[in-house]
Amino acid sequence: MTYEELLTEIALSDDRFIVMTAENRALVRNIPSKLGSRFIDTGITEQTMIGAAAGLALRGRIPVVHALASFLSMRAFEFIRTDAGIPNLPVKLSSFIPGFLSDGNGPTHQALEDIALMRGIPNMTVFAPADEDDLVKMLPQIWSHPNPAYVRINTRKTNYIHTPFELGKAEIISTGHDITLLTYGLLFEQALLAVDILKKEGLSVGLVNLRSLKPIDERTILDVTRNSRLTVTLEDHFLTGGLYSIVAEVLLKHSLTANILPFALNERWFKPALLPNVLEHEGFTGKQIAERILGYKTFHRQPETTMQQFAE
Template sequence: MNYEELIHKTALADERLLVMTAENRALIRNLPGPLGPRFIDTGITEQTMIGAAAGLALRGRVPVVHALATFLTLRAFEFIRTDVGIPHLPVKISAFVPGFLSDGNGPTHQAIEDVSLMRGIPGMTVFAPADEQDMLAMLPAIWASPDPAYLRVNTRPATYQHAPFEMGKAEIVAEGTDITLLTYGMLFEQALIAKDLLIEAGYSVGLVNLRSLKPLDEAAVLDVVKGGSLVVTLEDHFQTGGLYSILAELLLEHELTAKVLPLALKERWYKPGLLSEVLEYEGFTGQHIARRIGERLGDGAHTFGAKTKVVENEFAE
């Protein structure tokens, strides 16, 4: 089953669900016929779409809206905050090509501050699946929730068999005493590679797929911190406002400190290209991640394996 099949099946079972798009049909191109009036394309009007979705939600509907992540979170931010966030309406935002998945596009189309913006809205939930399998596992719970939700859409094929999804719970892939990688979204794929390379080099390595940035599995993160390993926050997002900031806020709240290595975009947009080129140039392949962690631990001489192979992004705009 893919995204389109799941939303179609859900809509047939629940007449409240509506599918909306701002002229971006890559995920839902076959649904206008089967859904009829419950498929609404507003054209290239993200603000209008969010406003209309809020009005429909006020009348008992559950709109699932679709557009490019950068335009939803930037162009329509005020509408999400005011029309959806303040009245706490169950509008579900499916944000297309977030982070590095917008690989072929320049800064205007790069949603690398989206987590920061969306988690700042009171009551908004924020989800970032590791791959398509992870996304399909979490969507039924997201769509059934009464809360507004922001989803970083990820249709990349799974390279790991995920545990069942539970709202607000992280997926503990491995536990380690030397290093623990905390990550979300498409970089989980590279984190798995980095974990294996570091284990081959003799390190005890943990890996946590957070799945949800809000609600955050605070207990899982605090367990990692208290374990004393080097905590690596890995994300295709600005360092400011993303996972590194979330971790800092949590540590301060609990009067804790930790050894932390943030791997994120620091005060810059990324250079566009094929996904493999972006990850290589920006230093986010599994090999680069392992090497950067090794350097932090004083193991700068280790090469950490061969160059990582990356499957290109099928849906780059």
């Protein structure tokens, strides 16, 4: 099932659902003719769309809104915070082409701080599916939950079949006492490749899909950092405020520390290109990830290596 098929099915079965877009119909091209007046295109007006969605939510509706990730998370930020977050309304944000998925676009269209922004809003929940299978397994629970939600939409098809989704729970793909990769979204594909390479080197390697970023699965993070010699955080996001920061917050909350190697963009945007070229240029292919992990000095018990040099 695709994203559009799922949304259509749910909206036709429950007239509380309203589908909205700020003139971005890539995910919902066939829905207008099926929903009629319950499909609303506000034009290039992300702020107006959020305000209208909040008004509809106050009247018992469940608006599912669509826009480019960079504009949804940043241009409409104040409206999301004030109109949806503070009153805790079930406005569901479908964020299109987040992170590296905005491959051909420059910095203005690259949403690399969206996780940090959205998880900072009271009452907001934040999710990042690994692929389309993960997406359609997650959305029914997300859309039926009473809180506002931000979803990094990912409709890429992979061969991986995900386990059923539980709000606030990570998907544990494998466990390992040498290395464990924590990731979410698009880079799950590359993490699978990296794990395969590392296992061929004779290492015990774990992989966790942190599909729910807020609420976060603290127990899994604690278990991973306690039981693996090295924990790797892998994300197409800025280093500040994303998964690396989430892990640090969880550890500090429990008065713990751990050996962490972050893969993230450190206060810089990525080079626009086709997605395979973006991954290669920025060092985020499965092969490059595995090579950096194998060359990581602290993993080989040389403590003089710092975290900062790897977060670039």
